[in-house]
Amino acid sequence: MSKYTITEIAKLCGTSPATVSRVLNNPDIVAAPLREKIENTMREVGYKPNPFASRLSSKSRWGLALFVFDILNPFFAMIVRRISHLAMEQGIPLTVCDTENNEEKERIYLDYLLDNKIGGIIFAEGISMNTIERARQYTETVLIDRHSEEGVVSEVSSDNYNGARQAVEYLLQLNHRRIGFISGPAKWPSAEERFRGYCDALKAYDVSFNQELVSRGDLRFESGINAMEYFLTLSEWPTAIFSANDQMALGALNKAKLLNISVPEDISLIGFDNIPYYTIFNTKLTTVEQNIPELCQCAFNIMMKKIRGDNTDKEEKRIIVPTQLKIGETCRKLIG
Amino acid sequence: MSKYTITEIAKLCGTSPATVSRVLNNPDIVAAPLREKIENTMREVGYKPNPFASRLSSKSRWGLALFVFDILNPFFAMIVRRISHLAMEQGIPLTVCDTENNEEKERIYLDYLLDNKIGGIIFAEGISMNTIERARQYTETVLIDRHSEEGVVSEVSSDNYNGARQAVEYLLQLNHRRIGFISGPAKWPSAEERFRGYCDALKAYDVSFNQELVSRGDLRFESGINAMEYFLTLSEWPTAIFSANDQMALGALNKAKLLNISVPEDISLIGFDNIPYYTIFNTKLTTVEQNIPELCQCAFNIMMKKIRGDNTDKEEKRIIVPTQLKIGETCRKLIG
DNA sequence: GGTGTGGTTGAAATCGTTTTCACCACAGGA
DNA sequence: TCCTGTGGTGAAAACGATTTCAACCACACC
Numbered sequence: 250m251s252k253y254t255i256t257e258i259a260k261l262c263g264t265s266p267a268t269v270s271r272v273l274n275n276p277d278i279v280a281a282p283l284r285e286k287i288e289n290t291m292r293e294v295g296y297k298p299n300p301f302a303s304r305l306s307s308k309s310r311w312g313l314a315l316f317v318f319d320i321l322n323p324f325f326a327m328i329v330r331r332i333s334h335l336a337m338e339q340g341i342p343l344t345v346c347d348t349e350n351n352e353e354k355e356r357i358y359l360d361y362l363l364d365n366k367i368g369g370i371i372f373a374e375g376i377s378m379n380t381i382e383r384a385r386q387y388t389e390t391v392l393i394d395r396h397s398e399e400g401v402v403s404e405v406s407s408d409n410y411n412g413a414r415q416a417v418e419y420l421l422q423l424n425h426r427r428i429g430f431i432s433g434p435a436k437w438p439s440a441e442e443r444f445r446g447y448c449d450a451l452k453a454y455d456v457s458f459n460q461e462l463v464s465r466g467d468l469r470f471e472s473g474i475n476a477m478e479y480f481l482t483l484s485e486w487p488t489a490i491f492s493a494n495d496q497m498a499l500g501a502l503n504k505a506k507l508l509n510i511s512v513p514e515d516i517s518l519i520g521f522d523n524i525p526y527y528t529i530f531n532t533k534l535t536t537v538e539q540n541i542p543e544l545c546q547c548a549f550n551i552m553m554k555k556i557r558g559d560n561t562d563k564e565e566k567r568i569i570v571p572t573q574l575k576i577g578e579t580c581r582k583l584i585g
Numbered sequence: 586m587s588k589y590t591i592t593e594i595a596k597l598c599g600t601s602p603a604t605v606s607r608v609l610n611n612p613d614i615v616a617a618p619l620r621e622k623i624e625n626t627m628r629e630v631g632y633k634p635n636p637f638a639s640r641l642s643s644k645s646r647w648g649l650a651l652f653v654f655d656i657l658n659p660f661f662a663m664i665v666r667r668i669s670h671l672a673m674e675q676g677i678p679l680t681v682c683d684t685e686n687n688e689e690k691e692r693i694y695l696d697y698l699l700d701n702k703i704g705g706i707i708f709a710e711g712i713s714m715n716t717i718e719r720a721r722q723y724t725e726t727v728l729i730d731r732h733s734e735e736g737v738v739s740e741v742s743s744d745n746y747n748g749a750r751q752a753v754e755y756l757l758q759l760n761h762r763r764i765g766f767i768s769g770p771a772k773w774p775s776a777e778e779r780f781r782g783y784c785d786a787l788k789a790y791d792v793s794f795n796q797e798l799v800s801r802g803d804l805r806f807e808s809g810i811n812a813m814e815y816f817l818t819l820s821e822w823p824t825a826i827f828s829a830n831d832q833m834a835l836g837a838l839n840k841a842k843l844l845n846i847s848v849p850e851d852i853s854l855i856g857f858d859n860i861p862y863y864t865i866f867n868t869k870l871t872t873v874e875q876n877i878p879e880l881c882q883c884a885f886n887i888m889m890k891k892i893r894g895d896n897t898d899k900e901e902k903r904i905i906v907p908t909q910l911k912i913g914e915t916c917r918k919l920i921g
Numbered sequence: 922g923g924t925g926t927g928g929t930t931g932a933a934a935t936c937g938t939t940t941t942c943a944c945c946a947c948a949g950g951a
Numbered sequence: 952t953c954c955t956g957t958g959g960t961g962a963a964a965a966c967g968a969t970t971t972c973a974a975c976c977a978c979a980c981c
Contacts, residue, residue: 254937265961270939280959297700301640302937305966309939312678321662329665330656330683337682337697342648345681346673347666361673364633507842590967601931606969616929638967641936 253296261290273298310368310388312342313552316355318375320347322468323524324494324541328373328393331545339553341368348376355380363387369552374439389555391548396438403555405547405568409439412537412572413446413491416519419574420489421454424583425517429462429487431476431497440468443493443521462487466497473500480516481508488583489517495524495536502532502579513581523575533577543570589632597626609634646704646724648678649888652691654711656683658804659860660830660877664709664729667881675889677704684712691716699723705888710775725891727884732774739891741884741904745775748873748908749782749827752855755910756825757790760919761853765798765823767812767833776804779829779857798823802833809836816852817844824919825853831860831872838868838915849917859911869913879906 255273259266264283271279272287279287290296304311315332317325329345336343344367346358359380362370369389372381376395384390385402392404420428430447433440448458464479466472473492477500480487492498498520505512512518512532523538547568591609595602600619607615608623615623626632640647651668653661665681672679680703682694695716698706705725708717712731720726721738728740756764766783769776784794800815802808809828813836816823828834834856841848848854848868859874883904 255939256937266938267940267961267963268959270937271960274939278959283959299641299937300701301637302966303939304637305635305641305968306937306939308966320656320666321659323657326657326662329681330685333681333683337694340697342678342680342701344678345665345669347669349666358673361676365636365678503839591969592967602968603931603933603970604929607930610969614929619929635967638936639969641938642967642969644936644969 253294255298258287258290258294258296261294262287304366308366310366310556312344312365312368314344314346314358314362314367314370315373316346316348316358316370316376316380317373318348318350320345322496324522324539325373325375327524327541328545331542332371332549335545335549350375352377352379359384368556371548371552374437389552391552391555393544393548394439403551403566405544405551405570406439407539407544408569408572409442410446410449412521412539412574413443413493414450415446415572415574416521416537417447417450417491418453420491420517420519420580421450421456423489423517423580425489426454426456427459427462427485427487427489428456429464429476429480429490431464431466431473431490431492431501433466433468433493435465440493447491466493468494468496470496470500470503473497473502474504475500477501477504481510486516489519489580491519491521493521495520495522495534498534498536502534513579517580519580532579535577535579536575538573538575540570540572589630591634594623594626594630594632597630598623646702646892648680648701648704650680650682650694650698650703650706651709652682652684652694652706652712652716653709654684654686656681658832660858660875661709661711663860663877664881667878668707668885671881671885686711688713688715695720704892707884707888710773725888727888727891729880729884730775739887739902741880741887741906742775743875743880744905744907745778746782746785748857748875748910749779749829750786751782751908751910752857752873753783753786753827754789756827756853756855756916757786757792759825759853759916761825762790762792763795763798763821763823763825764792765800765812765816765826767800767802767809767826767828767837769802769804769829771801776829783827802829804830804832806832806836806839809833809838810840811836813837813840817846822852825855825916827855827857829857831856831858831870834870834872838870849915853916855916868915871913871915872911874909874911876906876908 255266255269259269262269264287268279268283269287272284276284300311313336315329317329320326320329333343333345344362348354348358355377367388369391370384371391371393372395374394381390381392381402390402392402394406396404396406417428428451430444432444451458461483464476466476473496476497480490490501492501498518502512502518505516510516518535520534520536523536547570591602591605595605598605600623604615604619605623608620612620649672651665653665656662656665669679669681680698684690684694691713703724705727706720708726708728708731710730717726717728717738726738728738730742732740732742753764764787766780768780787794797819800812802812809832812833816826826837828837834854838848838854841852846852854871856870856872859872883906887904
């Protein structure tokens, strides 16, 4: 709770407020001896600049916001946890915006933030492109696991394609050939990529794609249940199922258990995400781990660069973070 | 993005900036016709006061923070969702602090917030009393579902006692007499109250308390599993179980299902919280609903009053929000 | 008709920074 | 010697609100 002002620091050092301000914002242009003297006194008396005065005179933007479409979903809750940790470390206020999958709420939050001259916004998967586009015109933006059309926005995402492909190839190596897929929503690029990974893995093993083995889900638990119900109506069951996320995989797992269908004895199962939260089930799910800390760290770094204006301009517009297959207890090798 | 200043509004209305400011902060003291004229022009041109200028001149604190100890827990995620919604409605920036059940993190967050002259902090259950005490000395505080020693801090909580009591009495009315209890952590007052409710309900029905029917949990899914395992080792099983929260109840439910023990045929089960998230299981849990929206609204209102300084001073230091028993599919009536 | 009185309003200082502009001293070139 | 550029610094004007203080105008009352 610093009670000192820039003027007082100036007086203590026998210099002017202007110079102290320069030390704060542009240290290089003040002569070394004086600069050090000022820096020392600031440290000694525990001076902290008043953020409101700063922002009033420099019309610069400030603060970060994070948009997630469903904070009750542990994947996004995890992102909130990481990003808010990083922001706090840097002493940057973060506003968390849970849009509840509601475009009107996105609009209201965004208006509010723009009015308050927010410095940057990080969008997680699930936010509408309208909102992102509008934000982009007024402030810095970074996407996590969300693709924009033409790489106009910086984005950080998991390697959804290879993660999915690796998972399905793992099943293929275990001699599975009849592999079901529980997909995500059609509009979500990250979900689409997982689908591509699924298809290409099959192709690589000369297994023909079979539409009846695909069940469209919405990433929530229930759609995993529904998917499993659907698969069991088929005259010939799949021997393995790959789900576009853990929640649906667990829905499927739960459904199977209730019907006394054994996983992995009767059906093998792989998820995607590896949310720690989901160790709640006593069967350890085999899944593709997304490196959420890394994802968040990258997104945050890019944002900081943008805000600081370190525009090497050649910067990668798109960063891909590798995934990792985590072997659990839900897959088995077919003898055939 | 309002480009108007208070001075311009004044000019448009043929008055002075001072008066416009008064309309903003203290409308009553400016004569009705002038006030309305100013209000209208502000509306017309879409004027929004510059928050930084405001905060610079009025040395008042500003902004809110919300502490939760585990944002991955849907109960707290729900609180984050509600409070951030309310804050945004009022145009107040909210900083969400997920302390990850770590006292060091609490300290860091708090230091940061106090440095930034935060206007108020809302603490949810699970934050250490040290942190709350320290915060209380420098800023406004409100607790949700967290009791302070002597009512020094305003607090809003669910009617844990009566909610628990009602649940257990419901079981008693269904002729259950051997009722197990899965408790929460010892230090949590809200969990303790649920325990008291359990005990008093038994007493009211002349059922003697039996220590072996109590299993201590930590509110997480796993401890529900453990509790169920424990109960099943008893020579005589309980015919019903009341769990101090939904997560543990679902752990117990899941364990039972895996062991082919039917709920409610073999054992009845009641939870506490009614997190919408948990409709994920296809069996609808009978549970005591906490009115989270109301809880949050109350806490928020109290905070706003404190910030505004409307200290009727006679204000209730403690508000209790009623709970409601939600009948699901996990309880049955014993014939005996 | 003078004197309060209370309700409204405006002028001006203030909050703590940033930033522009002018100034100075000194170095280097003509 | 004079002129010009340059790096370092200070004075002072913003930034956009709040707040104090004084002025003003009825109006009523003695």
